[in-house]
Amino acid sequence: MRAYKQDYAGWVEDTAQALEQGRFGEIDLVALADEVRDLGISERERLESALRVLLVHLLKAKYQPEKRTRSWDASIRVQRKHVAKYLKQSPSLRCELDEFLEDAYDDARIEAATQTGFDIDTFPETCEWSVAEVLEGIS
Numbered sequence: 001m002r003a004y005k006q007d008y009a010g011w012v013e014d015t016a017q018a019l020e021q022g023r024f025g026e027i028d029l030v031a032l033a034d035e036v037r038d039l040g041i042s043e044r045e046r047l048e049s050a051l052r053v054l055l056v057h058l059l060k061a062k063y064q065p066e067k068r069t070r071s072w073d074a075s076i077r078v079q080r081k082h083v084a085k086y087l088k089q090s091p092s093l094r095c096e097l098d099e100f101l102e103d104a105y106d107d108a109r110i111e112a113a114t115q116t117g118f119d120i121d122t123f124p125e126t127c128e129w130s131v132a133e134v135l136e137g138i139s
Helices: 008-020 029-063 070-089 091-116 131-136
Strands: none
Touching: 008 029, 029 070, 029 091, 029 131, 070 091, 070 131, 091 131
16 A cells, blocks of 8 residues: 555555455555545635635625626626535535635635725625525625
């Protein structure tokens, strides 16, 4: 079995084969546990990234309506679909949506300020929309 730190791709393949063949004694359990944890982190990062992109476009659409484009609208729809898909794949993340929204908003606010050229104080320090409004459309 190849070593985790010397050949990651090889280690992954060897580990998958060992699991499939029931050769559990050959598996580096500590490394495997780390990788499984990293999968959970990746899911959280994907969800937060989709929320961030969504929030950037929502902020730009609200605070710079004269420059609103079909591209922004498409991005809003696509990111809402991505969030819904991620939550369907990992429903346990739904209970953390408020926290994800808060974290994503901090970055979205910075990006929106950079992209619009507006002072960051143009955008509220805390997200002005609820999770439901962000995901379902703002009234």
